[in-house]
Amino acid sequence: MRSIRFRLLLGLLGSMLIVQLLIYLLIFARIEDEIDDLFDGELERSAIALSTGTALLPVLPPHRSVENPQEGMVISIWADSQNRPPLQSARLEGLSHSTPPGFSKIVIGNRQWRLFGARSGDRFVVAAQPADVRNIAARQITMRILLPSLAVVPVTGLMILLAVTFGLRPLMRVTSDLRSRSHRDLSPIATDRLPPDIAPVANALNELMLRLGNIIAAQRNFIADAAHELLTPLTALRLQAQLLARAESASRQREALSELQGGVSRTLQLARQLLTLARHGADAADQTATAVDLEAIVRNVVEIHRPMAQAKSIRTEVVTQSPCVIVGCEEALNTMVSSVIENAIKYADIDGIVRVRLQAAAEGILLEIEDSGPGIPPNERERVFDRFYRRTGNTASGSGLGLAIAREIATRHGAAITLQSSNSLGGLSARIRFDLTGSADHLDKSLRRVA
Amino acid sequence: MKLLLIEDDRMIGWALHRGLTDEGFSVDWLDDGDASVVACSERRYDAAILDLGLPSRDGTQVLAELRRLGNTLPIVVVTARESIADRIKGLNAGADDYVCKPFDFDELVARLRAVLRRRAGQPETILRHRDVTLNMATRQVAHQGQLLNVSAKEFALLEILLQRPGIVFTRTQIHDKLYGWDQEVESNTVEVYIHSLRRKLGHEFIENVRSVGYRIPQS
Numbered sequence: 001m002r003s004i005r006f007r008l009l010l011g012l013l014g015s016m017l018i019v020q021l022l023i024y025l026l027i028f029a030r031i032e033d034e035i036d037d038l039f040d041g042e043l044e045r046s047a048i049a050l051s052t053g054t055a056l057l058p059v060l061p062p063h064r065s066v067e068n069p070q071e072g073m074v075i076s077i078w079a080d081s082q083n084r085p086p087l088q089s090a091r092l093e094g095l096s097h098s099t100p101p102g103f104s105k106i107v108i109g110n111r112q113w114r115l116f117g118a119r120s121g122d123r124f125v126v127a128a129q130p131a132d133v134r135n136i137a138a139r140q141i142t143m144r145i146l147l148p149s150l151a152v153v154p155v156t157g158l159m160i161l162l163a164v165t166f167g168l169r170p171l172m173r174v175t176s177d178l179r180s181r182s183h184r185d186l187s188p189i190a191t192d193r194l195p196p197d198i199a200p201v202a203n204a205l206n207e208l209m210l211r212l213g214n215i216i217a218a219q220r221n222f223i224a225d226a227a228h229e230l231l232t233p234l235t236a237l238r239l240q241a242q243l244l245a246r247a248e249s250a251s252r253q254r255e256a257l258s259e260l261q262g263g264v265s266r267t268l269q270l271a272r273q274l275l276t277l278a279r280h281g282a283d284a285a286d287q288t289a290t291a292v293d294l295e296a297i298v299r300n301v302v303e304i305h306r307p308m309a310q311a312k313s314i315r316t317e318v319v320t321q322s323p324c325v326i327v328g329c330e331e332a333l334n335t336m337v338s339s340v341i342e343n344a345i346k347y348a349d350i351d352g353i354v355r356v357r358l359q360a361a362a363e364g365i366l367l368e369i370e371d372s373g374p375g376i377p378p379n380e381r382e383r384v385f386d387r388f389y390r391r392t393g394n395t396a397s398g399s400g401l402g403l404a405i406a407r408e409i410a411t412r413h414g415a416a417i418t419l420q421s422s423n424s425l426g427g428l429s430a431r432i433r434f435d436l437t438g439s440a441d442h443l444d445k446s447l448r449r450v451a
Numbered sequence: 452m453k454l455l456l457i458e459d460d461r462m463i464g465w466a467l468h469r470g471l472t473d474e475g476f477s478v479d480w481l482d483d484g485d486a487s488v489v490a491c492s493e494r495r496y497d498a499a500i501l502d503l504g505l506p507s508r509d510g511t512q513v514l515a516e517l518r519r520l521g522n523t524l525p526i527v528v529v530t531a532r533e534s535i536a537d538r539i540k541g542l543n544a545g546a547d548d549y550v551c552k553p554f555d556f557d558e559l560v561a562r563l564r565a566v567l568r569r570r571a572g573q574p575e576t577i578l579r580h581r582d583v584t585l586n587m588a589t590r591q592v593a594h595q596g597q598l599l600n601v602s603a604k605e606f607a608l609l610e611i612l613l614q615r616p617g618i619v620f621t622r623t624q625i626h627d628k629l630y631g632w633d634q635e636v637e638s639n640t641v642e643v644y645i646h647s648l649r650r651k652l653g654h655e656f657i658e659n660v661r662s663v664g665y666r667i668p669q670s
Contacts, residue, residue, distance in 0.1 A: 231531040232460055232504075235553035239466035242556045246473070256469075263462050 004171075008164045013157050024146050032138045039114070039134050040103065043073065047118040047127035050075055072133065078124040092128060099126050170195050174202060186213040222281075222387070226274050229388050229400075233267040273401040277387075280332040281408045287329040294333065294365060294434075295324040298358050301337045305345055313351045320358040324365055326434055328413045336409040339402040340369050340417075340430045347373035353425055365434040370422035381419040406432075452567065452607055453628045455499040456480045457487040457513070458529070467500065468631075470556050475590070475603035475610075477630045484508030491517050491524050495627055498567055500559070503530040503541065511544045518545035525566045529554065564588070571614050578613040580667060583652055585613055599651050604629060608644045612657065612667045621664040 002010075075089040078097050086095070094108040101117040112131040117124065174189060188206040191199050240263045244256035280287075302318050309316050326333075344354045352372035359366045376384060376391070383389050387404040410417040415434045422429035454471060458464040459482045471478045479496075481487045484505040491499060503510030514526060528546040530537065538549050547566045550559050564587055568574060576588040584593045590606060592599045601609070611620060611628055625641050645665060649657055658668045 228531050231552040232463065235531075236460060236462035236466060238553045239463060239470065239556050243466050243470050246470075259462065259465060266462070 004168060005161070005164050009157065009160055012160045013153070016156060017153070020149065024142060027145065028138065028142045031141050032134070035134050035138050035141075039129060040116070043103075043114065043116040043127045043129055044118075046073060046075065047116045047125045050077060050127075051118040051120040051123055051125040072129055074128045076126045076128070079122070086126075095126055095128060097124060099124075105131070171198055174198060186210075186216070222277075225388055229270065230267075233263060233270055237263045237267060270401070273405065276335055277401060277405050277408070280329075280335055280405060280412075287332065289327050289329055291325050292328050292330045292333055293323055293325050294367070295320045295322045295358055297330070297334050297337055298356060298367065301334065301341055302356055305338070305341055308342070309345050309354060312345065312348070314345055314348050315353050316345075317353065317355045319356070321360045324358055324360045326365060326413070326436070332409045333413065336406045336432070337367070339406045340432070343402055344369050344371035344373070344428070344430070347371055348427060349373055352427075355422075355425060362436070364436045367432040367434075368429060370425045370429040371427040372422075372425040373427040375421050375426070375428045376419060384419070385417075452476050452497045452610065453495060453631075454478045454563075455487065455490055455496045455524075457484070457499060457505070457510075458482060458502045459505050460502070463502075467556075467559075471500075471560070472631070473603065474560055475607040477607075477628060479631045484510065484513045487513055488516055488520075491522055492520065494522075494524070496524060497628065498525040498527065498547075498563060498570075500527050500529060500563065501546075503528055503532065511541060514541070514544045514546060525570045527559070527563050527566055529559070561588070573614065578610070580613055580616055581656070583609075583613075583656065585609055594652055601648070601651065602644075605644050605648055608641070609648055612665065616667045617669040619660050619664050619666040624664070 073089070074092045076086040076092065076095050077088075078084070078086045086097075092108065094106070095115075099106075099115055099117045101119055104115045104117070106113050106115055106128075113128045114131050114134075116127045118127075119125075170193070174194070177189060186209045188209065189202045191202045191206070194202055237260070240256060240260040244253065244260055247253040247256045298320055299318065302316055306316065341354070341356065348354050348371040353370075354372075355368075355370045357366075357368045357370075359368075380391060384391065385403050385407045386400075388400040389404075390400045407417050410432055413434065415432050417430065417432045420429050420431070421427070452475070454476045456464065456467055456471070456478050458467060458480065461482075464480055464482060468478050468480045479490070481490055482505075485508055487499075487501070490496075501510050501513060503514075505513070510528065510530070514528070517524065517526070525547045526545065527548045527550065528541050529550055529552065530541065531552040532538075532541075533551040538551075541549055547569075548562045550562060564576075568576065568587065576586060578585040578587065582595045585606075586592075587610065590603075592601050592606060592609060607629055608625060611625060622641050629641070629644075645657055645659075656667065658666050660666060
C-alpha cells in the first residue's frame with residue numbers, strides 16, 4: 001500500500017500533465033492554422049506584386065537552384081509567351097505555365113509545394129513554397145511556448161506535496177497522539193478538532209477503545225475477585241495443615257486429615273469453576289457455534305449426575321422432547337445444564353425429587369429444572385447469579401460461581417435464565433428460555449456460527 | 452481465657468475453634484454478624500476474633516456498632532482485604548489488631564495474646580508471683596526455676612488467677628472462661644484443676660475463699 005501522500009502527488013501531478021498536454025495539442029492546431037494564413041498571405045502578396053510591377057524583372061538571375069527549403073519562396077515569371085522558359089528566383093523544375101491562378105498544391109520530387117498563380121495581361125507569375133516549412137515553423141513555435149512551462153512542473157510538485165502534508169496534518173496529529181500513549185491509556189481521542197473526513201475513523205476507534213476498556217476493567221475486577229475468593233479456601237487449607245501437624249492422638253489426626261481433604265476438594269472445585277468461567281464466561285474468547293441437540297445434552301447430564309442423586313436417594317424425573325436443536329456452543333451448553341442440575345441435586349432434600357423438563361415450541365425452547373429443596377427467598381433470586389455470591393447459612397459447599405457461569409452462558413446464547421418457586425415440588429424452579437423467533441440474531445457476536 | 456470467634460466459613464471456623472481450644476482458650480463460635488453484636492454485649496468474653504467478610508453484615512459494621520455501644524472487648528480482625536487503606540479503616544473502626552488471610556495460626560494466637568496482655572496492662576509476656584513464673588508466649592510454667600508439666604486447662608486457669616493477684620474469681624467465672632458453649636463439663640472440673648495446680652505449686656499458692664471462689668493471695 002503506497003502512502004496517501006504519494007498517491008495524491010502522483011494523481012495530481014499526472015492529471016496536471018495530461019491537461020497541459022491537451023492544451024498544447026489545441027494550441028498547436030491553432031498555430032498551424034495561423035501560420036497557413038500567414039504564409040499564404042505572403043505567397044499571394046509576392047505573386048501579385050511581381051505580376052503588376054516591371055522594375056524587378058531584369059534583376060532576377062536565371063537558374064539558381066533551391067537547395068534549402070528554409071530559404072522559402074521560389075518566384076517564376078512567364079513574361080510574354082508560353083514557349084520561353086520562365087524567369088526564376090531559384091531553379092525549380094516542374095512548374096508549368098498552365099498552373100491555375102490562385103492557390104494550389106503540387107508535388108515536385110518528393111516534396112509538396114504550395115503555389116499561388118497571378119496573371120496580369122501576358123505576364124504570369126507563380127509563387128511557390130515548400131509545405132513542410134510551415135509545419136516546422138508551427139512546431140518550433142509550440143515548443144518555444146511548451147518548454148518554459150515544463151520547467152514549472154517540479155515547482156508544482158513541491159507545492160502539491162506541501163499542500164498534501166498540510167491537508168494530512170490532522171491525521172498525523174491523531175497518529176502521534178495514539179503513538180505517544182501508554183498501553184493502559186484507553187481514553188477517547190479528542191474529535192472536536194478533527195475534520196469530518198477523519199472523525200468517523202476516530203469515532204470508530206473510540207468506540208472500540210471503550211468496549212476494550214470495559215472488557216479490561218471487567219477482567220481486572222474478575223482477577224481481583226478471584227484472588228480474593230481464593231484466599232478463603234487457602235486460609236482454611238493452611239489452618240487445617242497446621243492443625244494436622246500438631247495433632248497428637250491418632251483420632252485427632254484422622255479428623256484433621258479429613259478436614260484437610262475437604263479443604264483441598266473445595267479449593268480444586270473453585271479453581272475448576274474459575275477455569276470454566278474463563279472458558280465460557282461473558283469475557284471469554286470467541287467460540288464456534290454449531291447445531292446442537294439440547295435433548296441429548298440434557299439426557300447426558302442427568303445420566304452423569306445420577307450417582308450424585310442416588311447418594312441422596314433423590315428421584316430424577318426427565319421429560320424431554322426430541323429433537324430440540326439450537327445453534328450454540330455444545331461444551332458451554334453442557335456446562336450450563338450441568339451447573340443447574342447439580343445445584344438442584346445439591347439443594348434437594350434427602351429422598352427428594354429433581355424434575356427436568358424440556359419443551360420445544362415454535363417461538364422457543366423451555367428447559368425447566370425443579371427440586372424439592374428449601375428454595376430461595378424472592379429477594380435473593382437475582383443476587384444468587386452474582387459472581388461469588390454466597391447465601392447466609394449456606395452449608396453446602398460451593399464457590400458461588402455455578403449460577404453466575406450458567407447465566408453468562410445463557411446470555412451468550414440469547415437465552416434467559418430465571419429462578420422461581422416450584423409449584424409442584426415446593427422447592428426452586430430454574431427456567432432457561434431460548435427465544436427462537438429472531439432467527440440467529442440472538443447469538444452473541446463472540447459465538448461464530450459455522451455452516 | 453474466653454474467646455468469641457465470629458467466622459462464617461465453616462472450614463476456617465472449625466480449624467480455628469479446634470486450634471484455639473487446643474491452645475487452652477475456651478471458644479464460642481458464631482457465624483453471623485447480628486448475633487455476634489448481642490453475644491459481645493454479654494461481656495462474658497476476654498477477646499473476640501472477627502472475620503470482616505461476613506455474608507449477612509459487614510464485619511466493619513459489627514465492629515463500629517460494638518464500639519458505638521461502648522463495648523471495649525479486645526477484637527482481632529481477620530480479613531482478606533489486605534490493602535493499607537483497608538487496614539487503617541479496620542483499625543480506625545475499633546479493631547485492636549489485624550491479620551490478613553491467609554494467616555498463620557501461630558501468628559493469630561501471638562497477636563491475640565499480645566492484645567490480651569495489653570488490655571490487662573501487662574506488656575510483658577511473663578507473669579511472676581513469688582517463686583512461680585508463667586510465660587504466656589512459650590506456654591511454660593516454672594516453679595523454683597524448674598519447668599513444670601501443666602495441661603492447657605491448668606495453664607489457662609493459672610493465667611487467669613495470676614493476671615490479677617488478690618482478686619477472687621468465682622467458680623462460675625472460671626468455668627466460663629475455661630469452656631465454650633458446646634463443651635459438656637462435669638461440675639467439679641474447676642476443683643480438679645485447682646487441686647492439681649496446688650499439688651504442683653504448693654497448697655497455699657492458691658487460696659480458697661470459702662463459699663466465694665479462688666484467688667492467689669497477694670504477698
